[in-house]
Every structure is written in C-alpha cells, then in structure tokens.
Amino acid sequence: MSAADTTGLYFRQDYFSAPAAWAALVSLLDDTFGINIDPLRELGGPDPTSMPFGWFTDEGVLAANLSAFAMPFVLNGRLINAAAFQSGAVRPPWRGRGLYRDVTGKALAWCEARDFEAIILYTDKPALYEPYGFRSLPLHKYVGAAPMSEGATTSRPLQPRDADDLALLQGLLRNREPVSETLAVASSSAMFLINTQLDPDVRLSYLEGGEAVIAWKMPAPGHVVLLDVVAREIPSLAAILSALGIQATTVATLFRPDRLGWSGEATPYGGGIRLMLRGLEEMSLDHPAMLSPMADF
Ligand SMILES: CC(C)(COP(=O)(O)OP(=O)(O)OC[C@H]1O[C@@H](n2cnc3c(N)ncnc32)[C@H](O)[C@@H]1OP(=O)(O)O)[C@@H](O)C(=O)NCCC(=O)NCCS
DSSP: OOOOOOTTEEEEESOTTSHHHHHHHHHHHHHHHSOOOGGGGGTTOSOTTOEEEEEEETTOOEEEEEEEEEOOEEETTEEEOEEEEEEEEEOGGGTTSSHHHHHHHHHHHHHHHTTOSEEEEEESOGGGTGGGTOEEEOOEEEEEEOOOOOOOOOEEEOOTTSHHHHHHHHHHHHTOOOSOSSEEESOOHHHHHHHHHHOTTOEEEEETTTTEEEEEEEEETTEEEEEEEEESSOOOHHHHHHHHTOOOSEEEESSOOTTTTOOOEEEEOOSSOEEEEEEOTTOOOSSOOOOOGGGOO
8 A cells, every 4th residue: 555645744643722723623624524513612622532633734724634532332232442533534635645544544553552442433435444344334213103291391492502501411421321222322422512513403402300401303293303312311202202392293213212111113214324333343233223313423
C-alpha cells in the first residue's frame, strides 16, 4: 500500500481543546455532511475520550479527519469495551491521495494500543471499511399496536439548552440502564445530546417523578416512534404513553423493546446507513435489533 501524499499538510491529533482546530472540524463536517456539531460546546463538550486524527493546511483548514472515542455498549447482555469511529471526511481537493487510509490506520492503531474488544461505526460506504475487517450488522426496528396507557405519571418537555434541564439529563445519561439487553449504548452522553439538536422533530419529555427521559417523534397522527429511553430503570411502554398523554394506535421503537413490557414485530430498518462492527467475530445479534438513533455518531 503506498504512503499518503501529505504535501503541504501537517498532522495533528487530540486537538479538540484548541478552538481554531475545533472550528476547522465544525467547518469540515458542515461542508461534508451538512451537520453542525458546534452546539456540543454548550452541551457539556465533545466526548472526553475523543481522539481526533487530522491533516491540516498551514492556513488551519482541516483537509482530512477521523475521530475515535470510547463507546461501551451492550451486546446480547454483555458489556463490550468498544471504541467507535466518527467524523470521517476528506475535503474534495485532497481526496484520492491516501489521506483517509492514513487516518484510518492511525485510529486503528490507537484502538489496538488501548485493547478495545471491538470498534463500531456508521457509514453509507461499507466498502471503505471492509478491507479493515469491519462487517455490517443488520438493523431492525420493532413495530406494533400501542398498548393501553396505564399509570398516573405526567411529563413535561425537556430543553437541553436550559442549564437545569441539561444537568438533569446529564445525570440520567451518566447512570442510565441500557435501553435494551440485545444492543444499546452504555453511556455516550455527548452523542445523545448533539442528536437532540440535529433533528428538529425529536421531542424530549421528562417523566415527572419517574426519573426518565423519553426521546420520541410523532410523524403521523396516532403513530409514535420511540427513539430512546434514558432512565435508571426503564418504564413500561404503557406507562410512557400515559405520561406523554398521547393517543397512539401504533408504535415503532428504534431499539429492541425487551425492557418495555411490550413486543412489536421486528422490521428491517431500511435506509442507506450501515452499522459496522470490527472484532467479536464469534458474536452475532441474538435477536433482531438496532442501536438507538440517539447514539448515532
Ligand atoms: C470517502 C472519503 C473519506 C475517502 O477519502 P480519500 O482520502 O479520498 O480516501 P483515500 O485516498 O485514503 O482512499 C482510501 C481507500 O478507500 C477507497 N475509497 C475511496 N473512496 C471510496 C468510496 N467512496 N467508497 C469505497 N471506497 C473508497 C480508495 O480506493 C482507497 O482504497 P485502497 O486503500 O485500496 O487504495 C472521502 O471521499 C469523503 O470524505 N467523502 C465524503 C464523506 C464520507 O463519505 N465519509 C466517509 C463515510 S463514513
């Protein structure tokens, strides 16, 4: 494999605390994917375990980047000491010079030095990662009739941009029970928090007294989509619907609902995005499942 052509560029890693370099990453991701991660600064900052690898120009433009971070998750009831890759992008003028291969190699070496059992990532280009031993996991949501609401808990909207609400949410994220035993993140607060800002349709509700935050959408009257539940003890779907105060006829959960006291039918998630896993070759999902989109990175 030939070495990358890094003419006119210099390499930096672990640069998130340098404001100009952070701004260069925000710009790269905005230009490449149309997403703005800058609000993370007001939401507790990027994941503290993040290790970005980037090639910069002398003018401070970030030409190529890939970030790794620790992302422990539960798979088939077992806590996996995993890392994740995110923010992989190369600006068009610098593509085809081996820069992405270079940062991928550096990120893999960082993970190997830290003895992570596995690495996961989301991509719409699986061919980019297959040569490194990543394989795609099939993703399934669960769909079915809504249960009868039950319980007297009420809820209120939660605003992560409000300091008190942010502190409440961060506390729950730190001590959450994984939303599913089959496949779920163990913590990864930063990903949840930035995802509340990236999709304007996501609603957050705090169940009063129930110590739970529900991330949900209502894309059509009577149809509720549950994206995630952040709680020390996951409430039942019947209690959640009652607290949200909505009349639902059908429900979709974007995770396996094994802790919700409800079972829908597993349905392929669709969409062009793949969740890929490297390592744990002997393991596959015991049940159809997907990672909550609130963990998307
Ligand atoms: C995909 C992308 C990161 C590639 O960057 P690059 O610097 O041009 O890639 P490199 O020159 O390092 O090529 C690395 C390898 O990937 C392959 N590759 C490049 N683009 C590819 C693509 N779109 N699909 C599959 N493989 C690709 C190259 O052929 C090369 O293979 P080799 O190692 O066998 O020679 C860049 O085109 C980009 O930023 N695209 C938009 C954002 C994106 O898709 N990010 C990654 C998705 S998570």
